[in-house]
Amino acid sequence: MRALICEELGSVSVVETDAPRPADGQIVIAVEAAGVNYVDGLFVHGRYQIKLPPPFVPGSEVAGTVSAVGPGVTWPMVGTRVVAVCGLGGFAEQVVVPAAGAVRIPDTLDAAQAATFAQSHCTAMFALRDRGGLSAGETVLVLGAGGGVGLAAVQVATALGATVLAGASSEDKRRAARAAGAVAVLDTSAQSLKDAAREFSNGGVDLVYDPVGGDLADPALRSLRVGGRYLVIGFASGTIPSLPLNQVLLRNRSVVGVDWGAWSMSDAAGQHALLTELLDLVASGLLTPAAPATAPLEAGAQVLDDLLQRRVTGKIALIP
Numbered sequence: 666m667r668a669l670i671c672e673e674l675g676s677v678s679v680v681e682t683d684a685p686r687p688a689d690g691q692i693v694i695a696v697e698a699a700g701v702n703y704v705d706g707l708f709v710h711g712r713y714q715i716k717l718p719p720p721f722v723p724g725s726e727v728a729g730t731v732s733a734v735g736p737g738v739t740w741p742m743v744g745t746r747v748v749a750v751c752g753l754g755g756f757a758e759q760v761v762v763p764a765a766g767a768v769r770i771p772d773t774l775d776a777a778q779a780a781t782f783a784q785s786h787c788t789a790m791f792a793l794r795d796r797g798g799l800s801a802g803e804t805v806l807v808l809g810a811g812g813g814v815g816l817a818a819v820q821v822a823t824a825l826g827a828t829v830l831a832g833a834s835s836e837d838k839r840r841a842a843r844a845a846g847a848v849a850v851l852d853t854s855a856q857s858l859k860d861a862a863r864e865f866s867n868g869g870v871d872l873v874y875d876p877v878g879g880d881l882a883d884p885a886l887r888s889l890r891v892g893g894r895y896l897v898i899g900f901a902s903g904t905i906p907s908l909p910l911n912q913v914l915l916r917n918r919s920v921v922g923v924d925w926g927a928w929s930m931s932d933a934a935g936q937h938a939l940l941t942e943l944l945d946l947v948a949s950g951l952l953t954p955a956a957p958a959t960a961p962l963e964a965g966a967q968v969l970d971d972l973l974q975r976r977v978t979g980k981i982a983l984i985p
Contacts, residue, residue, distance in 0.1 A: 724755025811838020
């Protein structure tokens with residue numbers, strides 16, 4: 666089969682390699698689309714907290730059709746269309762995953778939509794509801810709202826009954842955030858984030874969803890109301906900020922860490938339930954993932970670079 670392999674840190678290329686075979690409790694998915702995420706680029710360049718020794722195949726979420734099953738597997742069967750979070754190995758024509766981690770794709774999603782859904786939307790639901798305690802009627806400031814993780818947060822917060830202010834650095838990204846459900850948008854490259862958020866929420870937002878970090882962190886923290894919650898998702902800016910803890914203390918605010926990836930690996934049953942719940946919301950029409958851009962496997966290096974340079978609006982799927 667063909668796979669996009671990182672044979673040395675900093676580069677990837679398409680090569681022919683052995684097709685996988687399923688062991689006990691595993692399935693093989695014939696990959697129709699693989700979602701590309703910021704973390705994939707970090708892995709390839711050795712910039713993630715977890716350092717992967719080459720060679721390895723990046724790609725953490727896939728959608729496709731089950732092509733083989735290992736001993737002991739009773740579901741899914743060959744021919745079932747599924748989506749799965751695989752951690753690694755997704756940028757290939759076939760990938761092996763635990764059968765227990767696969768979830769049936771709703772008929773309303775095509776393969777590219779399904780493949781770019783799991784990681785971003787699971788992060789958003791885990792962060793907003795499970796870690797942040799979001800309630801209907803609250804206000805949420807979403808930073809990096811034009812990227813895949815940010816757009817998912819806009820959609821999930823809206824589905825949970827919140828009112829969303831979306832911050833993004835370009836007009837294309839702000840337009841995408843409005844289409845995803847944001848009530849208002851702000852230009853994080855030109856406007857005062859704190860002033861805009863406080864005006865939008867009549868004094869302070871209830872939650873900040875921050876996958877960006879950097880210079881936006883301080884004003885975002887100051888935009889929270891008394892008792893507000895700051896959700897630390899990641900650092901797409903490339904800079905891990907230092908927060909003024911007096912601003913946490915004085916207004917009884919909370920700073921909440923969100924590591925969906927570690928949680929999902931430690932609680933497979935909980936992750937399966939979370940992804941199933943989210944796909945049920947898609948099937949019911951409460952969530953409608955935007956169609957991602959697509960690119961062939963051979964374009965993987967450029968796609969990863971575009972993500973790391975924050976040139977991408979929304980999500981991208983590689984098509985093997």
